[in-house]
Amino acid sequence: MRRRLASSIAASEAAEWLARLRADDRSPADEAAFRAWLDADPGNAVAFDAVNAIWESVGALSRELRSEVIRSEQPKKVK
Amino acid sequence: MSDTIVGRALWSDLVRQIAARTRNYDDAEDLLHTAYLKLVRYQAQTPVENIPAFLVRTAINANIDNCRHTKALKNVAITPQLEDSAPLQDEVVGARIRLGRTKAGLDRLPARTREIVLMHKLDGLKYNEIASRIGISASAVEKHMAKALLFLAQWTEGW
Numbered sequence A: 001m002r003r004r005l006a007s008s009i010a011a012s013e014a015a016e017w018l019a020r021l022r023a024d025d026r027s028p029a030d031e032a033a034f035r036a037w038l039d040a041d042p043g044n045a046v047a048f049d050a051v052n053a054i055w056e057s058v059g060a061l062s063r064e065l066r067s068e069v070i071r072s073e074q075p076k077k078v079k
Numbered sequence B: 001m002s003d004t005i006v007g008r009a010l011w012s013d014l015v016r017q018i019a020a021r022t023r024n025y026d027d028a029e030d031l032l033h034t035a036y037l038k039l040v041r042y043q044a045q046t047p048v049e050n051i052p053a054f055l056v057r058t059a060i061n062a063n064i065d066n067c068r069h070t071k072a073l074k075n076v077a078i079t080p081q082l083e084d085s086a087p088l089q090d091e092v093v094g095a096r097i098r099l100g101r102t103k104a105g106l107d108r109l110p111a112r113t114r115e116i117v118l119m120h121k122l123d124g125l126k127y128n129e130i131a132s133r134i135g136i137s138a139s140a141v142e143k144h145m146a147k148a149l150l151f152l153a154q155w156t157e158g159w
Helices: A002-021 A028-040 A042-078 B008-022 B028-042 B051-073 B090-107 B111-121 B127-134 B138-155
Strands: none
Touching: A002 A028, A002 A042, A002 B028, A002 B138, A028 A042, A028 B028, A042 B028, A042 B051, A042 B090, A042 B111, A042 B138, B008 B028, B008 B051, B028 B051, B051 B090, B090 B111, B090 B138, B111 B127, B111 B138, B127 B138
16 A cells, blocks of 8 residues: 555656756756655656656657648548 | 756857767757666765766767667567567567557556656656746746656666
8 A cells, every 4th residue: 555655646746856857947956856766766766767758658659740741631632 | 056066058058069970959958857867876885087978978878779679670660460470589678568568558647747847758858948938937847847757767667
């Protein structure tokens, strides 16, 4: 139970970190704080990798969606 | 004031280099983000000497992985319909199922949050560009992103 709670806190923080690091205005302090957070608990790195993996999956889905749009637009261009 | 690992000027330069090397202009910045996350994630354990070279190489490799992945999935529906298709490699089946679940997860997000995720990842818009388009602050965009990421991570937990 405690482990589950700890992992859900780590997941929530990992999601916030990924969102922060994709922001244009990330600062040196953000990067340093992120590394400190990673070092604070081995579970944090695990949580971050999990969030990053799902984010990559969103990327793959985006590419699929984009190629579907291109495919559906192509016949119009040919004519 | 000290700079971030990758300063603004270097960042733009790297996006151009990655676009030129991969000829993938749509995803160049996203590939750099992927490489940058790898860098900040691993730099603590392993010092990286030539950061620009590391980022370009990692981004190019990510693009190769993506292309391979997309090629394998080509002509394969996002929604798994395993019984209809010819036997596929486990890897492709796995990837297809993951995509289907990711899509299902995205569909369960609040409409605005989902829109923001797609504007960022699919259209490549920055937080402040999204913010001005939909009339909220960049920090609110970031909160939507974090909420979406947490939801998707929980949604896909235990795959």
